Amino acid sequence: MIIYYEQVHDEGFIIDEAFSFAEGDDKFDIKFSGRVDKAGDAYVVTGRVNLHFSCPCDRCLEPVNMDIAEDLILTLSPLGEYPPIQADGEEGLSDEEAGMYVTPKDHFDIHELLREEALLLVPEKRLCREDCKGICQGCGASLNTEKCTCTKKTDERWAALDKLK
Template sequence: MKVYIGDVKKRAGGKSHEEIEEVMDSFYFRQEKILFADKVHASLDITNCDTEIMIEGKINTLLILTCSRCLEPFVYDLSANLRLECRNLNRLHRSSEIEAEAKEADEIKYFVEEESYLDITQEVRESVIVNLPMKPLCKPDCKGICPVCGKNRNRESCSCQREEIDPRLAILKNWRP
């Protein structure tokens, strides 16, 4: 996903707005494949703050995730904020400036004066990862799968005994205070 900064970088205080839609490739996060069910839509404000260019806005997309209870795939509507600081490498002259910048390199994106577009694909992916739910659920009241027979309780019921007491704790069943 590329953002046009050509006009904004020419003058301090310059601003522009970009609406970008792009099909993004799936990627892996913690051994799980993150699939996009729709294009990624980015609504971004680009501002030249003299020493840096700020890119701020929202990204929206649909993801295909696996429910953590029933293990079925479902479509998840993701909306996330994106904030990115971009600095011009051509303006760093002294070695002390370069060393100071190197310490912050993870949080800052760099570009050279000749570039008119910034590739923010990696930052969009990071924003998607940060905004993934910890336990994705297909619906809030998902019943999950039966631990005995493995049936999806959302689609069919089973007659399995669900209340198994650990034999080591069975004596506590009869305990009365």
């Protein structure tokens, strides 16, 4: 959904959006209720995002479903370009600019902003349960529900250590 800055008046602009997207095997359903307000030369998007996320478990590939709710505050800079690069090669970003989204001069895409935020909200390690044992690399058995059928191969050089048990 494209929102033009000229639509944002003194009383703000209300947003109620719901959409879905997929990123590989990951599926996202997003609902957002909030508003856009002008703040000097910038614009601020505030509201609540409700995210339903489904993906395969990182260890055993069983389905994982998560619901995440988060309050968002996004600062938008309608500059149309990124801050200039300083002479020493480092970008000149202040702490205030570091959390800012740079957008075209006349509009922004709320779906794209919420998509980026959703990707940041999802945990890095996605497990079906905390104690997930994964799958056997040899036979492919789910170690959460099945016993591994692989025969254990022992290196003959270490066989003498097994006798110490």
